[in-house]
Amino acid sequence: MNFDFTTEDRALFEAVRQAAAGREGLPELLPALAYTGYLNPELSGTTLMGAMEALASLDPALFLGVEMSARLLGRALARWGSPAQRARWGAPLAQGTWIGALALSEQGMNVDNEPLATQARREGDGVRLEGAKSYVVNAPVADWIGVVGRLEDRPALFMVARDAPGLTVEAALRTLGTDGLPIAGLTLAAVRLPAAQVVLLTDDHLEVLRLWENQVLIAAALGMQAAALAQARDYAKAHRTGGRPIIAYQEVGFKLAEMLTLHQTSQLYAYRAAWAADRNAKEAQGLTWCAKVFCTEAAERVAGEALRILGGAGYQSGGAAEQAYRSAKYPQIAGTSTEIARVKIGDEALGYLN
């Protein structure tokens, strides 16, 4: 057992914070992060979770943009691509020279992971891809979009260039939170791709992708909590009424105590699930669902309580707590949704999960 991060871990977290400070867009941020080693596809476990938390605490929206590009798509290619595919896409994504997007989920969740509707057929030397994806982070700004679909009943990752004929990226959606994060639906109508742009996957790979996505969303929730908690705590210590800082009043101080408890519990949850993912993927899946439900619900609560403590100051647009409050729905809905996750955790306990 060991509940400490290593010195190297901490150095990485600090480097990530410094690289991200003041950098606002992905084109600027990604190469700076690559320099720290943060985008390295080999990064995993608690080191990765701690590093993701560090970045997410600064800006959850920007963090999600980074992760969908370099982590989800980049790591998928690094792990499962051919040497040529790794060189063509994996490396530029890990270096932060290209922006990527991963289009996995489709309209309508399901508990049983029904086959994806996005389908390709072999045609000549390549494939022809048809389908639609609803909410794809980075789609409006990506150089490459990794579309997950099926090729002859086998899951596959199709690398589609942003300007590929037949690909339509819809206008960026206006969303409740995650300000600045470009999200759009896309349709694929007879998109023709050479075989070199197809990465064949297995159903296990899809499970791993979902696990990674959940890990990213957990880290985003930690970031939202940290930002909201810090703003509320600092305000409660500085802002005075009746001659005392408001943290001295139990209605405020006890709320902060509950928020901190949720935050620390979430952190340990996230680290433990990430640790498990490096050791036993099957066991990690259940623990990751648990962590995701807990951390993302806690994010909404922490942000909501923060707004009460901040009073009118928190209700103004632009504050960390206000942004976290609006963004906190995102990680609950995306990935394995809170509802689906609870059903699956229950199924696991009942032995109904195959």
Place this chain on the structure above:
Amino acid sequence: MDFGFTREQLMFKKEVIRFARKEIVPRVQEHDLRGEFDVASFRKLGEFGILGLHFPESLGGGGADVVTTVLAGEALGEAGVDGGLTLAYGAHSFLCADTIFRHGTEDQRRCYIPKLASGEWIGCMGLSEPDAGSDVASMRTTAERRGDTYVLNGTKMWITNGPIADVAVVYAKTDPAQQHAGISAFIVEKGTPGFSAGPPLLKMGVRTSKTSELIFRDCVLPAANLLGKEGEGFLYAMQTVEWDRSALLAPFVGVTTYLLKKCSDYAKGRVQFGKPIGRFQAIKHKLADIRIFGEAARALVYRIAWCKDQGRPLNHLEAAVAKLFVGDWSLAVTNDAVTLHGGYGYTHEFDVERIFRDTRLAPIGGGTSEIQKMIISRLM
């Protein structure tokens, strides 16, 4: 970071579960119903080596580290041992025996630890008073120095193992003019003139642990019964918090695993509307919440234990976080477990009802949730 246990630790946990299921659990419900302390089970805990697990072997202990000791507590909960017996064990081994071990003289250690480790003697700890619970520094029990003796006067309240204890660690003011700095600790044996225990209190839960007042009326103790130094008693009491937030919380973690299994089994067998209720999402939701709580609590509790094994001073913020979380969140989970069992859950037929009552102590005993929030907000 590493959240894993060693192979030996996991094997030991399995052994404890097997032992408890066979030797203790079959009698739990009956003792709870009658509100009786199960002295035979308590002694078996001693024989198995649990009561003295963390003490040195030279004093009759098991020489185990803190994580292993906490694991034993989790195992008891997971096996289905009731909260009364685990509380009796906690008060005995950690609040009483460990305080003697930590602050006692060599003579005091040799006199008491082997008997407490084996379960031959039962120990208790008297800190709270009728008018001093959360605000314990305002206690009124006094210990007046007279020559080679101390004379104790006052009443302690809600003392676990009070009516059955052979030895008590008692906190009293040697300097009533002071708050914390006026408190000292004493070892008081059963039968000491002027010392008596009140009748057992009737309680909603943890009914197999006996709780009572400890009454001191001109109770004369040899000066040698002072534990540690005069004026340091409050410090000693606070040092038990490390155990309170690890070993005493551990059974709640184990109970969650027990509940998850119980509830899943029930949900698979109980058929309504033509299918097992486990097929309904609302039931899965409850099972999920039980697991989600348990996994969270586990990490918090072992963090305290691991830090103690590293020899670090207690992080009071982390300790309060663990206590607050387990205390407040365990209620919803045990409540759900009763609901999941429907009408049967409300009867004594199924032990979820007892677990619900036992768990109700979690946000009260050893420092209420409000006190934890006070500590956390002050440390923020």
